[in-house]
Amino acid sequence: MADTRRRILEVALDLFGERGYAGTSIADITARLGISKAALYYHFGAKDEILEALVAAPLTRYRELTRTAAERSTPDLLAEILDTTTEMYAVSRLLGDDPSVRRAMRATARPQSQALNEELTAALGGGQITPRARAAYAAIKNGTLAHIEATGGPPSPAARAELIAAAQAALSA
Amino acid sequence: MADTRRRILEVALDLFGERGYAGTSIADITARLGISKAALYYHFGAKDEILEALVAAPLTRYRELTRTAAERSTPDLLAEILDTTTEMYAVSRLLGDDPSVRRAMRATARPQSQALNEELTAALGGGQITPRARAAYAAIKNGTLAHIEATGGPPSPAARAELIAAAQAALSA
DNA sequence: GTCTATACATAGATAGAC
DNA sequence: GTCTATCTATGTATAGAC
CATH class of the missing domain: 1.10.357 (Tetracycline Repressor; domain 2)
Structure with a gap:
């Protein structure tokens, strides 16, 4: 499912708004999703690529x-x-x-x-x-x-x- | 000189506005001032105390x-x-x-x-x-x-x- | 596509000398 | 009041197995 990518963006947007971009870690995002950090990095090459996509x-x-x-x-x-x-x-x-x-x-x-x-x-x-x-x-x-x-x-x-x-x-x- | 405290606040405000609070590290502040991190912690017990003072x-x-x-x-x-x-x-x-x-x-x-x-x-x-x-x-x-x-x-x-x-x-x- | 494990840098913060 | 040195936790990111 490439729907994971969508869910990452969804959670990231939520957390960025709550804690700010710099104040949100990759671990924060993956923890809320229940996936590993490495899994996220399969979908995005870097943290700022998440921002870019958003x-x-x-x-x-x-x-x-x-x-x-x-x-x-x-x-x-x-x-x-x-x-x-x-x-x-x-x-x-x-x-x-x-x-x-x-x-x-x-x-x-x-x-x-x-x-x-x-x-x-x-x-x-x-x-x-x-x-x-x-x-x-x-x-x-x-x-x-x-x-x-x-x-x-x-x-x-x-x-x-x-x-x-x-x-x-x-x-x- | 307790004027250092004032200078810390000055630089911190500048950097917080530029990079955000979470995006600014203690090292960023002390580097711009040319002092050590420990020197800053003599004046403020924690990062959020700088924010509080501001x-x-x-x-x-x-x-x-x-x-x-x-x-x-x-x-x-x-x-x-x-x-x-x-x-x-x-x-x-x-x-x-x-x-x-x-x-x-x-x-x-x-x-x-x-x-x-x-x-x-x-x-x-x-x-x-x-x-x-x-x-x-x-x-x-x-x-x-x-x-x-x-x-x-x-x-x-x-x-x-x-x-x-x-x-x-x-x-x- | 997701995992465990880990590399490597930087974070905030403290110890103790001067 | 400021320093060097260091602790510990967490940061981003990657390697390699499944």
Whole structure:
């Protein structure tokens, strides 16, 4: 079963979020799975390859969003950021939060992830990065993260609409 | 010189922010200072005591802010959150971001730090935690952090006013 | 694909001299 | 107050059997 690989990623994501990337050992992961460390190394050549596998898809999705950001309307863009953040919640937290993650990411992926926030902020500001655009981006992104963290689940349609409206107001008031 | 203690804290804060708490070793800190590990352990009994010393003052300041939040006007509260975040920037990032920090904090400090965000959010929402209050709190707090991170310095008076206005708009629009 | 066993480096922390 | 030297546990990672 190459389903073991999936389970490793699942547990790793969970533990990375809980203890941080650097604070989680290979032994922590394998212990929770009930497999040996060597078994894990059959599926991944190194610890940072687990991280790489975890962030690959979300990074692509965010990059895609960045690429098409200029063509979207503001409410649509805000909704997309909210939905992407919701669907990629666990990895989003990892990427944005844990300092040891940035360091461990391969040279190819690191600058991309660092530039994402700035690019999306600029898109909200109509090409310019203003304090207001920063506030709006923080409102939609971190507001959504805070909501999920506190409630344990994705925002309801009503909460989603409120978050978007609030971010919109921050931008244009 | 008990000034060594101060220098240890200075370097530790820098490295914790860069590599995360768990990702920073005692040897990393002492190497940058040019002292031995044993010398560090003369000043601190354990690694987590360094962390404790770093977060003590900011935590007190945030708690004070939480305590008096209900009596303040909304713009005043937003300004206070911004200023506190600015002055405590490095530690604020550490507290909010690094998952390994939460874990390492002593049982006394941990729940306090976790409750801070929720309490301030509630204060903004007039006692209630709403999606709008979350968005406003994220706008002022994370917007300020993003600004400092990107520009490398505290917001100018104009930027400060814009961030506050944006958060205010998110709250009441 | 998973195991036991192990190599080798580094982690946090301490002993005891100066 | 700082050092050298060292303890013990744990870290990532690999070898080789099954």
